[in-house]
Amino acid sequence: MNSPKNNSQPTQSRKADHIRICLEEDVQFHQVTSGLESYSFTHCCLPELNLKDIDISTTFLGKPLAAPLLISSMTGGTEQAAMINQRLARVAQHHKLAMGVGSQRVAVEKPQVADTFAIRKYAPDVLLFANLGAVQLNYHYGLDECRRIIEILEADALILHINPLQECIQPNGDTNFSGLLDKINDLCNRLTLPVIAKEVGNGISAAMAEKLLAAGVSAIDVAGAGGTSWAKVESERAENARQKRLGRTFADWGLPTADCITSIRAIAPDVPLIASGGLRHGLDVAKSIALGADIAGLAMPFLQAAVESEEALYNLADVLIAEITTVLFCTGNSTLDNLQQSKSLRKNIIN
Numbered sequence: 001m002n003s004p005k006n007n008s009q010p011t012q013s014r015k016a017d018h019i020r021i022c023l024e025e026d027v028q029f030h031q032v033t034s035g036l037e038s039y040s041f042t043h044c045c046l047p048e049l050n051l052k053d054i055d056i057s058t059t060f061l062g063k064p065l066a067a068p069l070l071i072s073s074m075t076g077g078t079e080q081a082a083m084i085n086q087r088l089a090r091v092a093q094h095h096k097l098a099m100g101v102g103s104q105r106v107a108v109e110k111p112q113v114a115d116t117f118a119i120r121k122y123a124p125d126v127l128l129f130a131n132l133g134a135v136q137l138n139y140h141y142g143l144d145e146c147r148r149i150i151e152i153l154e155a156d157a158l159i160l161h162i163n164p165l166q167e168c169i170q171p172n173g174d175t176n177f178s179g180l181l182d183k184i185n186d187l188c189n190r191l192t193l194p195v196i197a198k199e200v201g202n203g204i205s206a207a208m209a210e211k212l213l214a215a216g217v218s219a220i221d222v223a224g225a226g227g228t229s230w231a232k233v234e235s236e237r238a239e240n241a242r243q244k245r246l247g248r249t250f251a252d253w254g255l256p257t258a259d260c261i262t263s264i265r266a267i268a269p270d271v272p273l274i275a276s277g278g279l280r281h282g283l284d285v286a287k288s289i290a291l292g293a294d295i296a297g298l299a300m301p302f303l304q305a306a307v308e309s310e311e312a313l314y315n316l317a318d319v320l321i322a323e324i325t326t327v328l329f330c331t332g333n334s335t336l337d338n339l340q341q342s343k344s345l346r347k348n349i350i351n
Contacts, residue, residue: 011106012113014170015077017237019084022300023307027232030251034226034278035258036287041344044332054325055335060295061157061194061219061272063127066096067321068289068336072221072276072297073131073159073198077106082116084306089122091313095321098295100129100159104149105136120154129196130155134162137183138176143190150193157194159221160184165202165254169234169247181215188216199223201230201277203255206263209271219272221297222261225254226278228300258291265292282323289324289336290345 021027058068071088075081085101092099099119107114120128130153132146150158167173188195197204197212198221204212209220235247257277264273275288276297285296298320305312328334331344 011109012077014237015075015081015102015106018233019075019078019080019303019307021233021236022228022303025232025236027229027236029226029229029254029278032225032252032254033256034224034284035256036226036278036284038258038348039287039291039345040348041286041290041327041331042346043330044344047329047332049329049332049334051325051329053334054328056321056324056328058295058336060098060127063098063156064096065098065127065295067324068285068293068295069095069097069317069320070274070276070295070297071097071099071302072299073100073102073129073161074299074303075102076104076117077102077110077113078116084303085116085119086122087306087310087313088302089119089126090310091317092126093123094314095317096125097317098127098129099123100297101131101153103131103133103161104152105132105141107149107152108141108145114152117149117152127157128153128155129157129159131159131161133174134160134180134184134197135164135167135174135177137180137187138178139174143187146187146191155193157196157218158191159196159198160187160217161198161200161223162204163200163202163230165250166200166230166234169231169238169243169250171234171237171239171243181211184212184217185215188218194218196221196274198274199277201225201228202253203257203260203277204264205255205260206267209264210267213268213271219274220264220268221274221276222257222264222293223297224257224260224275224277225252226257227276227280257288261288261291261293282320282325283327285320286324286327286339287345290339290342292340
């Protein structure tokens with residue numbers, strides 16, 4: 001197999017651009033929402049529980065978590081990204097949360113930046129996800145490169161992120177998505193770790209989830225619409241008017257997160273399912289769990305806190321846990337399983 005092309009400097013600078021744009025520009029969905037606001041919990045005025053007995057622990061892909069939270073994939077490959085990942089890893093370890101890193105393509109292209117992803121020493125017990133764009137399987141990447149990025153992270157699973165819209169708008173994007181299901185199937189058959197299919201903010205439909213699961217994927221991260229719009233992010237990086245317009249036209253393209261959760265759970269009752277895309281607090285997390293997700297991922301809130309300070313990160317994780325716990329207490333449920341089975345969540349009636 002040919003070696004991946006060495007175009008690491010553009011990849012590195014793109015990573016730095018992504019962090020800056022996400023933090024400084026308005027790149028959130030405006031018209032399409034996560035759909036979670038369409039649901040409310042039925043309040044229980046007498047929960048018959050002691051708050052301190054509420055248990056929000058769970059397991060995902062066989063590994064225990066103290067809360068159903070994933071610090072979603074964000075970054076790597078730059079000095080700032082190294083600092084962010086180290087802070088996130090320490091908080092994940094302290095609170096026993098799952099964590100993913102950003103695309104590790106840059107670590108293959110430029111091995112000297114691999115240590116920006118090497119966070120296992122900061123998070124020895126954490127469920128860690130390596131990350132590569134699925135489309136790279138059509139651009140000289142294969143089993144060896146996947147094993148390399150897993151080894152860098154000492155990961156428990158591999159995320160293959162799927163981002164056709166972003167690649168359409170990105171300068172010099174990789175847009176050959178043909179034949180990828182077969183290549184994903186081959187990779188899943190040969191890799192010893194679980195593979196997670198993840199969108200990047202435009203959602204995975206039930207029909208596509210069915211195909212991905214048939215190809216051997218072990219888990220799905222819906223990464224629906226309603227949060228950060230990568231069409232907008234790439235529009236901010238556009239090198240010409242055509243790219244800028246494309247990004248603006250498709251700024252609100254995608255499937256709402258709530259719809260992805262319910263439709264996938266309906267056709268795959270047992271698949272390990274991650275809810276992400278526009279989740280901003282513990283109430284969103286609890287709604288996602290009640291709709292059928294196993295754990296929920298947040299990116300932007302963790303990125304903002306990580307850039308501010310490590311203390312801000314600890315405070316964010318603490319309040320997210322408190323918010324989830326409060327939902328269980330005020331719906332009369334002592335565990336996440338109880339919450340899912342209780343039918344405490346209802347769809348709002350719109351007149």
